[in-house]
Amino acid sequence: MGGIxxxxxxxxxxxxxxxxxxxxxGTCSELLLVTREPVLYxxxxxxxxxxxFQFRSPLTGLHAGLVNMQADYAFCTSCDTPLLESEIVxxxxxxxxxEYDVIVPASGTYYQPLCAIYSKRCIPFIEExxxxxxxxxxxxxxxxxxxxxxxxxxxxxxxxxxxxFNVNTPEDIHSADRxxxxxxxxxx
Numbered sequence: 106m107g108g109i110x111x112x113x114x115x116x117x118x119x120x121x122x123x124x125x126x127x128x129x130x131g132t133c134s135e136l137l138l139v140t141r142e143p144v145l146y147x148x149x150x151x152x153x154x155x156x157x158f159q160f161r162s163p164l165t166g167l168h169a170g171l172v173n174m175q176a177d178y179a180f181c182t183s184c185d186t187p188l189l190e191s192e193i194v195x196x197x198x199x200x201x202x203x204e205y206d207v208i209v210p211a212s213g214t215y216y217q218p219l220c221a222i223y224s225k226r227c228i229p230f231i232e233e234x235x236x237x238x239x240x241x242x243x244x245x246x247x248x249x250x251x252x253x254x255x256x257x258x259x260x261x262x263x264x265x266x267x268x269x270f271n272v273n274t275p276e277d278i279h280s281a282d283r284x285x286x287x288x289x290x291x292x293x
Contacts, residue, residue, distance in 0.1 A: 110145070111272055112184035116281055121272070122149070124187040132194045135176055139166040162240035163219055168231045171223060183219045187281055188267040193259055197222045200254055206230075207246060210269065211253035217269050218242035 112122040122138075126149070129136055136151055143153045154173040158165040167181050178201055180194050193210075200208045201222060209221035219242070230248045259266060267284050271277075 110142075110184075112146075114185075114187075114272065114278060116187045117285055121187040122146075122184055125182060125184065125189060126151070128189050128191045129180065129182075129194065132191050132198060133180055135174055135179075137170050137174055137179075139169045158235045160235060160238070160240055162235075164231060164235060164240050164242050164245070167223060167242065168228065168235065171225050171228050171231070174225070178222050178224050180222055181219060183271060185272040186220065186268070186270065187272070188270050188284055189220065190263050190268045192262040193220065193268040196258060196262065197254065200252060202252065204250060205252040206249035208252045208254060209246070210256060210259060212256045216243050216246065216253075219271070220269055 112120065114121050116124060126136065138146055138149070138151045138153045139156060140146060140153060141156060143155060146153055152173075154169050156165045156169045157172060158168060163183060166183075170179055170181065178198075180197060182189060197208050197210075197220075206224045206226050207221055210217040227245065227249055230245055234245060234248075256266060259268065265284075270281065270284065272281055
């Protein structure tokens with residue numbers, strides 16, 4: 106979306122970043138924000154880390170987060186997913202098993218790499234991949250032990266799978282607003 110920082114887009118008057126923090130703070134014990142511009146986030150009480158690799162890619166952010174986190178596993182998302190449900194995150198956390206490096210929602214060969222759990226054991230594989238300029242997160246999945254969680258597991262919690270909705274266009278901004286309003290109507 107032309108250089109727009111999606112963390113600062115608003116949904117029902119709140120920053121996307123605030124929606125995501127609220128969602129994750131109840132399920133994740135450690136919150137890290139990976140950014141190239143840490144000064145923009147000084148008003149948030151978050152641990153902020155910067156990319157280590159200079160490529161512009163979600164994979165570089167994932168790498169920086171894994172390198173800097175304390176825990177063995179991390180839930181990874183992006184700042185353009187304001188409709189993420191904490192129950193979706195909890196399903197993924199509950200699926201952590203030591204023998205798996207990544208736990209990811211999957212439908213056939215389609216994955217949700219920015220709504221997934223990653224182990225610190227992924228770090229050397231990501232570094233090797235980035236050293237070759239390969240920026241695709243799902244290419245990592247061929248090198249590690251992957252646990253795929255079918256979409257059906259999430260549909261009971263989030264029937265329309267709005268947790269996987271990310272904002273990439275101006276139209277998506279309006280769609281996110283509409284989807285949140287529909288959700289609120291179903292709750293009340």
